[in-house]
């Protein structure tokens with residue numbers, strides 16, 4: 001994460017930072033202040049793409065932030081066509097987990113890469129199916145007591161303790177954690193922002 005990097009991750013999420021760092025790309029981090037509201041009639045894909053773009057644009061619009069390419073991302077859980085974001089409190093976290101118990105839901109992650117120099121924006125969304133085991137009230141209460149669900153869409157973290165609930169996934173693991181890495185890397189390479197194997201001719 002060199003200070004001279006031209007790539008800026010517009011996010012306060014440690015999960016997104018860790019995922020991007022995992023592939024060895026140099027970048028800096030600048031949290032976005034874009035508000036996250038749901039617009040009536042918006043589909044999951046439209047919602048996560050719009051928010052990803054707004055997050056990237058919010059940081060790209062700050063002249064004091066150095067960099068050329070700005071990455072924004074947003075993750076939601078969708079159950080019965082209802083969008084679940086982060087729970088407001090423990091009661092809502094419990095209600096979310098009860099509603100996900102013993103069945104499948106979808107996790108949608110959007111991404112946007114904005115080239116500040118050309119004004120180009122490349123956006124997309126990835127959907128992944130996640131299947132939960134049947135949860136007991138004791139498991140739900142115990143999991144909430146760990147504090148892990150509170151800042152996560154759908155009130156769980158597949159990469160954390162929440163893995164105990166996940167029977168299987170169909171799709172992109174990194175997208176469930178918060179950043180569709182395969183797609184984002186592809187866009188960064190296509191835009192000339194990054195070269196994954198530059199040192200390996």
Ligand SMILES: Cc1cn([C@H]2C[C@H](O)[C@@H](COP(=O)(O)OP(=O)(O)OP(=O)(O)O)O2)c(=O)[nH]c1=O
Pocket residue numbers: 010011012013015016031032036055073074075076077086107151152153154156157158159176177178
């Ligand atoms: C489903 C799921 C979500 N999450 C997290 C990823 C996101 O951080 C969070 C969804 O909230 P987001 O609003 O997408 O992101 P954020 O507010 O944490 O960060 P920023 O907007 O600054 O980029 O849920 C997990 O960590 N693991 C999971 O399994």
